[in-house]
Amino acid sequence: MNKLWQKIMLFIISVILGIVLMTQIRTTNNVLGNETPHNKASDLNSEFAALTLEKNKLREELDQLKENSRKNEEAYKRKEEELDRLMKELEKQKILSGFYDVKGEGTIITIDAEPNAASIAYGHQYILALISYLNNAGVEAISINGQRYTNYTEIVPVLDHININGVAMVLPLEIKAIGFSRTIEASLNFVGGIVSQLGNIGYTVEIESSPEIFINRYDGEIEFKYAVPVYVEDDMGL
Incomplete structure (x- = not known):
């Protein structure tokens, strides 16, 4: 009886072990599919290689984007520097064109005539020469009897007087020049x-330095009838 019971128990245990083994085999097939471990490893290696290539490609694209960004930053920096230079040049040209009231160190030159001296209309070329000397001395602003002198100012002799910016003037003339006094x-x-040349035609010249001279802006209006600006397009589209 005991032997029969042992055989029955052994059979039952064998059946249970068989069921467990089949279950494990089915579970493994569900996880790995029908592929062998060798095939699965090969697929994983291929996928890893593809991901590595994609990563390298993305890294190259990132490096290219960084390089483009660096070049753009350098280009914009150059444009900012150029814009700053142009703004300073514009301010300089506005001052030279009489667009602003200005003040600063300079010299006051007073020109008058001795009795029986030639009229200012006769001596207007000497006034033009004096202005040229002042410009050569590097002055930054000039006025004559309150009229701002610019590149567009005309000194025109009319009878016994001169016209400056359309304003009639006679002696004495007060010429203000902003710049380094000693150089002037x-x-x-x-x-x-x-000064010697003016003295030779009967004019007197007094020169006085001043730590601060005020010169009014140009009251006229500058119009360009023929000249138009030329704009150059740059590679940044600015």
Whole structure:
């Protein structure tokens, strides 16, 4: 009886072990499919290689984007520097064109005539020469009897007077020049210079330095009838 019971128990245990083994085999097939471990490893290696190539491609694209960004930043920096330079140049040209009231160190030159001296209309070329001397001395602003002198100012002799910016003037003339006083005086007061030339035709010249001179802006209006600006397009589209 015991032997029969042992055989029955052994059979039952064998059946249970068989069921467990079949279950494990089915579970493994569901997880791995019908592929062998070798095939699965090969597929994983292929997928890893593809991902590595994609990663390298993305890294190259990122490096290219960084390089483009660096070039754009450098280009914009150059444009900002150029814009800053142009703004400073514009301010300089506005001052030279009489667009602003200005003040600063300079020299006041007073020109008058002795009795029986030639009229200012006769001596207007000497006034033009004096203005040239001042410009050569590097002055930054000039006025004549309150009229701002610019590149567009005309000094025109009319009868016994001169017209400056359309305003009639006679002696005495008060010429204000903003710049380094010592340079201005040296440019006028050398032997045979403009001061001597004015003295030769009966004019007196007084030169006075001042720590601060005020010069009014140009009251007229500058119009361009023929000249138009030319704009150059750049590679940044600015």
